[in-house]
Amino acid sequence: MMASRYIPRTREYRGIQPSSVAIRAKNPLPQPPDWLTRKNRDYDDRVKDLEAQVKEQKKQDLRTDFETHTQKRIIAGNVKTKVKTLQQANEFNLECRRQKLKSLLATEEACLIREMEESEETVLERQAKMRERAKFLKDKREAERLSVVQEKYDQQFRAQCEELRSTLSKRHQDQVCLERLEQLRQKEELAQEKKAHEAMYAKLWEQDMLEKAAREEREAREQHERNRGVLEVLRKQMAALEAQKEEGKRLKEEEAQLLKEQRALWKMEDEKKRQEKTRKQQETRDMLDRSLISKARKKAKEEQEQLAFDLKMLEQLLEESRNEAMETMQRKRELREEDRRYREYLKQLMEEEKIREAELEKMIEREVEAAWEKRIEQWRQERKARKLLLDDVMQGRAKQIQERLLANEKEQREAAREREELQRHIEENQHYEAEQAGLRWQRAMDYQQDLVDQMAYNSRNRQENQRLELEEFLKAQQAEREYQTRMKHVLDDPRLDKLHPMRRVMVSE
Amino acid sequence: MADDRYAFMVEWYEEMAARTRTFQFFYFSGSKSIEMFDIKTRKMFLKTNLASCNIGLQDLYIGASINILGRQLKIVDFGDDFTKRKLVNKLEKTLGYIKPDVCDKLGDVIEAITDRGLLIAKMRLCKMDQNDASTFYDEHKGKSFLSDLLSYVTQGPVIVFELVGENAISRWRELIGPTDPSKARAEASTSLRARFGTDVTHNGFHGSDSPASAAREIEFFFPSSGRNTLPNCVCGAGSTCCIIKPHAIKAGIAGKIINAINDAGYKINTIQQFDLEKANVEEFYEVYKGVLHEYPGMVNELCSGPVMAMEISGRGSDNISEAFRETCGPMDPEIARHLRPRTLRALFGLTKVQNAVHCTDLPEDAPLEVEYFFKILDR
Known part of the structure; x- marks a missing residue:
């Protein structure tokens, strides 16, 4: 498609007719043919121009540089000069000031030195000064003298003016009375205060005393209580001791009783044994007797029975013989036979009987023997049991007694120990009591000593006080006397200037 | 009395080196002997029992300055617990x-x-x-x-x-x-x-x-910073300066001297007690340097303890310094006793150095001296 669309650009244009072709004219050239030459020529011109300009510029620059540099240097030079002149001026000024200061200080110093020198005085000056001083002193003394004279005059006047003195003394007296009243009041106050003080102390003392008494009483009571307690304890201990002794005695008695009982028991046992023996023998005999009798009775009974049976047989036989005659002979034979057999049988029976009897006897004997044996065995066992029992009892009893004895011994030992302890306690108590008593005694003695010391101290104090009082009294008397004389003196020479400020004010008013 | 050892910390301004040195100072009350121990160098500095030092236990308290063989020491603190316990009540x-x-x-x-x-x-x-x-x-x-x-x-x-x-x-x-x-x-x-x-x-x-x-x-x-905030009553003119010297203060007759000055009809404008340092005394006494041969003795006397400086005026302000000099009497108490037996120095002085009071001698010095004490020292 692209290929079909592509139409080559040509200058030829075909017409409708065949062989009709038109050719488009060529486009004119865009630049003239000598453009390169011209361009080069222009360029050269421009370069030339520029070079000329640069040259000019350089020249100008050089000039400007020179000018600015010179300007700067000129300015710097100016500044430097100015600064230098200023500095110089400043220095000059400073130097000037220094000079001035130097001269000022020098003149001042000179002045001062001169002054110092001047202040050192010459002889003449000193004389003048001394004269002046003497004059001054004289004047002063004169003035003082005059003032003293004036004062004396004044005093004289005051002393000699009767009216003034009387009024003064009256006023003074009033004043003194008033003050005295005040003093009395104060004194009373003081006394009251003191009284109150003393009352308080007395009260305190009494309280203290009461307290002490109460305490003592309490202590005594406690002591008594304690003593009673100890007594009680001792009594109890003694009672316990007594009881123990009693107990020991009782135990011994009991032991004796027990021994006696044991002995009785033994005796009784022996007796019993003997009795038992006799009784056994008797029994044996009785039994033997009894067996003999029973044997005999049995035998008799058997004999009787045999006899009865024989008789009955005989009767029977007889009856049969009578009834049957024929048979009698037979019977008789038979009977005889039978009789013989019977006899034989009897004999045999008897023998058997005898054997049985013997056997029986033997059996009975054995039986009896066995019974006897058994009984004996029984007795023996019984006895043994009894003996065991008795032994047991005896042993128990002995043990009991032994234990009792041991306990008794132990108790005795204990009692002994307790007794010892008690003894020790008692001793200790006694010791303690003695100590306490000693202590109490010591304390009491101390207290007594204290009291004595106190009394001595009090008496010494009292004496001292009395002495002091006396001294004071004497001093007071002396003072009083002095006071009186002074009073007199003062009254003789009343001075207004020694008055109380208040009074002075009053006076001035 | 047992030989108890009392220890203090003291400071001494050493003029030669212009520095303050701190010592431990021991005083033995039985033998009245003295020991000084330098803290910095850890060495015994001084050990003496000179009778002339004459220092009693009552002179040693914090802030007191004492003079030992010409050195003026300032006590700054107790040195140990014993001394503190013993003396803090006293x-x-x-x-x-x-x-x-x-x-x-x-x-x-x-x-x-x-x-x-x-x-x-x-x-x-x-x-x-x-x-x-x-x-x-x-x-x-x-x-x-x-x-x-x-x-x-x-x-x-x-x-x-x-x-x-x-x-x-x-x-x-x-x-x-x-x-x-x-x-x-x-x-x-x-x-x-x-x-x-x-x-x-x-x-x-x-x-x-x-x-x-x-x-x-x-x-x-008396602020512990040393600067007194409350002003004194110096008036500076028509007055003179009087200083009661340390021996009189130690003898306890300063009160009598002041009474005598008052009885003579002078008025004490202002009064202050100073503990002077030697430098200050020298500065103060610069006029007398080379004038009086007792100068060193006077300096030592004045820095041996506290002094009471007074500005005095009254009784017909003309020439007060002259009049007051008359009242003080001659410098030497012996001469004074002979010639002016009613003067201060005759009554209270002992020797020419210990003559009970210093008074301004030159009339033109009076304002300077007054100023020195009440404007310069009492800042």
């Missing part, structure tokens, strides 16, 4: 100022402060306007007495000082007494408000109430 700072109506009682106040054992680290007379005062009394904003207070403190110059010492805040408050002067008179009759206050508003003195407020108020009056 070196509590507070701010106090004297309100306008009692500014003429400055001498008594300074005397009371020194008697109390507090150290004046900085002092300045300045004037507050309404804005400054309301900024300062920001905490009282909206209270009824504020307007009275503002008009009171702005009616004239105030004298502000920073006090340093153990429990300085409470001790200064104790010294000025309760707020109400009538109550102060009843409770603490020796307190300053009892002595000089008039009523609750016009109570004459201010004292910081807590460490925080003290720091704030110190920053207000």
